Amino acid sequence: MINDYKIAVIGCGNLGLSIVHGLLADKNVKAENITATRRNVQALKHLADAGVTTTSDNLxxxxSAELIVLGLKPYKIMDVLKDLAPHFDSSKHILVSLATGVHIADIQRIVGEDIPVYRAMPNTAADVxxxxxxxxxxxxxARDLQVVLDCFSAVGDTIVIDESLMDSATVLGACGIAxxxxxxRAxxxxxxxxxxxxxxxxxxATQTVKGAAELLIQRNQHPEYEIDKVTTPRGCTIAGLNEMEHNGFSSALIKDEGHPTVDIKALLQQYPVLGICYGAQLACHxxxxxxxxxxxREYGRAGLHVTRDDLFHSVEEASQVWMSHGxxxxxxxxxxxxxxxxxxxxVAAYKMxxxxxxFYGIQFHPE
Structure with missing residues (x-):
């Protein structure tokens, strides 16, 4: 479907450029169907040479576009949308915002409720x-959503999530690249x-990281399963892993300023919730x-001592569990x-x- 669409990428910074490069690499997408904008249009010369229409004029x-990808910074997107809003056509245009922290409702207050608006959070690996x-x-x-998914599937994998998780997706998927x-590098x-x-x-190093990722993708296993296969007693692997945890490797990622979060109170209005490891810590916090x-710090096997509860009704005393936390x-x-x-x-497990x-929180990994 996407090969028939006219696509405009408004604001070709690093992320916008990565998306255009990825689209150009897809043989189903025609370069002449893509328009890219940037204030310094000379920075897009290589795209123009490849057949992409380049301009500094967003309007x-x-x-001629049907799918409009807004690759603008959060502090710029609203001003640009105000200029463009009178020219959007609900029978023709689909808008996709890449701006972190700018909600769909914020955009629709400017462009109107009848314009289809989506948010997407790709990462710079779109370039390859x-x-x-x-x-x-x-x-x-379903048609509009499929158009959006087809566009971003051309530059990698896509999943549909609830908007409440978009900030978390930014940290895990977009910041995660860095x-x-x-x-x-380390x-x-x-x-x-x-x-x-x-x-x-x-x-x-790069081939090892690629291989580790492929093990998880192809075998659909939890990381600890693959880790356990290479950690032998008194071996250098377990020594290295313990040193990483002693120096706060996992907790440093979790404590990042933009750490993933979710409104647990809101979730509990709709579902029972099980928080695992970081999820248990987040709810407690x-x-x-x-x-x-x-x-x-715990890394590896531990004996679980349980107080009888419906969550552990079939779990024996001192059952072995897997811990990985600093x-x-x-x-x-x-x-x-x-x-x-x-x-x-x-506190290895608690109930609320x-x-x-x-809500149940467990510090160990049952996966």
Whole structure:
């Protein structure tokens, strides 16, 4: 379907350019069907050479477009939309915003309720057709949604999520690219320190990360399953993993300023909720409990000591569970009751009898 659509990418910064590059690499998308805008149009010369229409005039770009991708910064998007709003056509245009933190309702207050509006959060891997793009919308049109999904499927994988999770998608998928790259850089530096030249260390590190990702994608396994296969007693792998956790590797990612979050109270109005590891810590924090660095970081197997509860009705005392955390729950709020602990941490699981649905939090990984 997308090969027949006229696409305008308004604001070709790094992310917008990645999307255009990815679209151009798809043989089903014609370059002449793409229009790209940027104030400095000379920066788009390579796109013009490839057959893309380039311009600094956003209004001109949307005239012939059907799918309009807004690759604008959050602080710019509203002003641009106000200029363009009188020219949007509900019978023709579909808008997709890439702006972090700008909600669909905010956009529709400017462009009108009849214009189909979606949000998408891809990442810069769109440049090489391997983006992970999360999409949300508030319209019931299966056709419009399919057009949006087809566009971003041309540059990688797509999933549809609720808008309440878009900020989390930004951290995990978009910011996540930088986190993984920083990890790879550290691997390369470590490789150089133990004797490899930079080129060889880079080759080993990047292929290793690619291989690790493919193991999870192709086998649909939890990371700990694959980790367990290479951690032998007294081996260098478990020693390295423990050193990473002792230095706060996992907790550093979780404590990032833009850490993933969700309104747990709102979820509990609709569903019973199970929080696993970070989810258990997040709920405790939101309800006024204390989460802090653990005195004894846990990585690997632990014995679970349970207080009888319906969640653990078939779990035997001292059952083996898998732990992987550097932070721990120090104190729970009054609404919560501890239902399990280990030898190292006092809160391995808790229950909250919230209304209308209960919340369970577990520090270990049952996956």
């Amino acid at each position: 001109e770009a949307i005239k 057709e391997t983006s992970m793009t999360c999409v949300c919308g508030n319209k019931d049109s 986190y993984v790259l920083r990890f790879i 691997m390369i530096q470590g490789g150089i320190e133990i004797g490899f030249d930079a080129k060889t260390a880079s080759h080993i 939101q309800y006024g409990g204390v989460v802090a660095a653990s005195d004894k 932070d721990t729950i120090k104190n729970i709020p009054d609404e919560m009751t501890i239902i399990a602990h280990t030898d190292n941490i006092p 009898n919230s209304e209308p649905h209960p």
